[in-house]
Amino acid sequence: MLKKPRGTRDFLPDEMEQRRDIEGRMRETACRWGYREICTPEFEELELFTIRSGEGIIGEMYVFEDKGGRMMALRPELTAPVLRMYVNEGKTLPKPLRWHYFADCFRYERPQKGRYRQFWQFGVELIGVDSPLAEAEVILLAEESLSAAGISFSIHVGHLALMRSLLAGLPDEEQKRIRRFLDKKDFNGLYDHLVPAGKADLFNALTRLVSCRDLGEVFDITGDLPERKRIEELFMILDQSGIPYTLDPGIARGLDYYTGMVFEAFAGNLGAENQVLGGGTYRLAHLFGGEDTPSCGFAIGFDRVMVSRGEQAPPHRLVAGIAHTPEGREWALAVSRDFRAAGIRTELDLSGRSLGQQLSRIAKSADYALILGQRESMNRMVTIKDLRSGVQKELPLTDAVREVIGSEPR
RNA sequence: GCCAGGGUGGGGUAGUUGGUCAUCCUAGGGGACUGUGGAUCCCCCGACCCGGGUUCGAGUCUCGGCCCUGGCCCCA
Numbered sequence: 001m002l003k004k005p006r007g008t009r010d011f012l013p014d015e016m017e018q019r020r021d022i023e024g025r026m027r028e029t030a031c032r033w034g035y036r037e038i039c040t041p042e043f044e045e046l047e048l049f050t051i052r053s054g055e056g057i058i059g060e061m062y063v064f065e066d067k068g069g070r071m072m073a074l075r076p077e078l079t080a081p082v083l084r085m086y087v088n089e090g091k092t093l094p095k096p097l098r099w100h101y102f103a104d105c106f107r108y109e110r111p112q113k114g115r116y117r118q119f120w121q122f123g124v125e126l127i128g129v130d131s132p133l134a135e136a137e138v139i140l141l142a143e144e145s146l147s148a149a150g151i152s153f154s155i156h157v158g159h160l161a162l163m164r165s166l167l168a169g170l171p172d173e174e175q176k177r178i179r180r181f182l183d184k185k186d187f188n189g190l191y192d193h194l195v196p197a198g199k200a201d202l203f204n205a206l207t208r209l210v211s212c213r214d215l216g217e218v219f220d221i222t223g224d225l226p227e228r229k230r231i232e233e234l235f236m237i238l239d240q241s242g243i244p245y246t247l248d249p250g251i252a253r254g255l256d257y258y259t260g261m262v263f264e265a266f267a268g269n270l271g272a273e274n275q276v277l278g279g280g281t282y283r284l285a286h287l288f289g290g291e292d293t294p295s296c297g298f299a300i301g302f303d304r305v306m307v308s309r310g311e312q313a314p315p316h317r318l319v320a321g322i323a324h325t326p327e328g329r330e331w332a333l334a335v336s337r338d339f340r341a342a343g344i345r346t347e348l349d350l351s352g353r354s355l356g357q358q359l360s361r362i363a364k365s366a367d368y369a370l371i372l373g374q375r376e377s378m379n380r381m382v383t384i385k386d387l388r389s390g391v392q393k394e395l396p397l398t399d400a401v402r403e404v405i406g407s408e409p410r
Numbered sequence: 411g412c413c414a415g416g417g418u419g420g421g422g423u424a425g426u427u428g429g430u431c432a433u434c435c436u437a438g439g440g441g442a443c444u445g446u447g448g449a450u451c452c453c454c455c456g457a458c459c460c461g462g463g464u465u466c467g468a469g470u471c472u473c474g475g476c477c478c479u480g481g482c483c484c485c486a
Contacts, residue, residue, distance in 0.1 A: 003459095003476095003477075006476090006477070006478095049486075052486080053486050054486095057486065059411095060484075060485085060486085061486095076486065077486055079486080080486080107485080107486090109484070109485075110411085110412095110483090110484090111478090111479095112479080112480065112481075113479080113480065113481095115485085256486090257486085271480070271481080272480080272481060272482080273485090275485085278485090323445090323446090325445080354443080354444055354445085354447085355444085355445045355446070355447085356443075356444080356445075356446065356447040356449095357443090357447070358447095359445090359446055359447060359448075360446090360447045360448065360449080362448090363446095363447085363448040364448075369446085369448095371445070371446075373445065374445095375445085383445090383446095385446075387448070390448090392446080
């Protein structure tokens with residue numbers, strides 16, 4: 001028997017309905033903020049992803065040669081494609097650009113909880129503005145998107161300038177190494193790395209900085225920075241907006257293309273992979289042949305959000321099943337047309353068996369049974385049985401439709 | 411790439427010191443019952459992850475692989 005590829009999943013209707021429900025809430029949130037949906041290709045030229053990340057990531061991508069001999073890759077993320085799209089066709093649009101996407105990505109990694117080889121990301125990019133208010137907007141939208149998804153989470157916000165000021169003057173390699181320690185919260189490793197080398201002051205400053213949760217104290221540690229005013233303004237806006245967040249100068253976000261504000265969100269119920277969102281301010285457009293353009297965005301790991309929600313009953317939609325006899329078939333088709341036109345999920349019996357058998361089948365999956373035989377057909381009436389209460393009525397068609405719609409929850 | 415624990419019908423399970431082409435529940439399919447059958451009765455479908463080894467004989471022991479579930483690494 002053939003099986004699905006490792007790290008991929010099949011979704012049955014119950015699960016698919018839940019995913020669409022949550023996806024729809026996030027989309028709707030973004031649209032309300034003016035972030036309209038875009039779509040980019042499932043695969044891109046390999047170079048798009050290696051240009052800033054190096055060749056090393058090829059091993060974690062689905063890479064293939066197309067029939068024309070071009071090296072292609074299934075997209076491992078959306079930020080680079082979206083910025084490529086911006087450079088190709090968005091340059092002349094009025095700024096700022098507010099875009100959102102919901103798309104599947106592919107990474108060749110070892111599957112584990114909340115991590116799959118095909119996974120979905122919901123994200124936004126705000127392109128062409130560079131201000132504390134823009135950064136705050138992205139954070140606020142992230143908060144609202146996760147809330148709309150119905151999970152509990154915490155948002156951590158930091159700024160790369162803080163740590164960079166302490167590391168200024170060190171070689172790139174060394175900075176990277178130190179950030180690695182801090183990202184893993186490996187303070188023992190950091191101690192062994194710095195203190196014997198005579199950098200005890202740096203060690204102390206760094207450890208104080210990453211655990212600091214007060215902006216005033218942060219600047220006591222770093223001293224005055226050119227970015228100070230801007231950073232203070234960002235956090236002032238966040239405070240004014242009233243959203244819950246944690247100041248976290250320790251966020252390093254391993255990546256090289258972030259330039260300023262960085263933020264992450266974490267949720268429970270997820271094991272080792274508890275980060276559900278990452279984002280920040282970055283500059284990428286110039287790498288793809290465009291002008292240097294400030295941008296800000298985030299991406300949500302949609303599958304992790306679904307794991308974090310846990311097992312939940314799918315939203316219930318009422319179902320009407322139609323049992324009919326040969327004499328009632330024409331009437332049954334007319335009735336089902338009207339029911340569907342009214343938005344009711346309506347399933348017509350296809351077996352042609354006795355009414356009893358049809359009802360027995362309908363009762364397994366439907367909330368209402370409609371019985372349409374010779375009698376109903378002649379009188380243009382609908383026998384409708386509420387399968388939950390057992391109450392049965394004979395009504396004109398429009399009243400039968402109203403009966404079902406009237407009992408729809410919500 | 412590394413580590414741990416696991417793979418018996420679609421789902422959940424029983425299976426002794428190796429010993430009849432494997433238990434039970436559930437789901438699914440079919441039939442009887444000809445307008446209430448959401449019932450009842452009958453029948454059917456369908457599994458030892460794959461491959462090598464030990465053995466007269468392997469679901470059971472052993473080795474390798476694959477896959478699943480977690481953890482590490484990584485996380486653009």
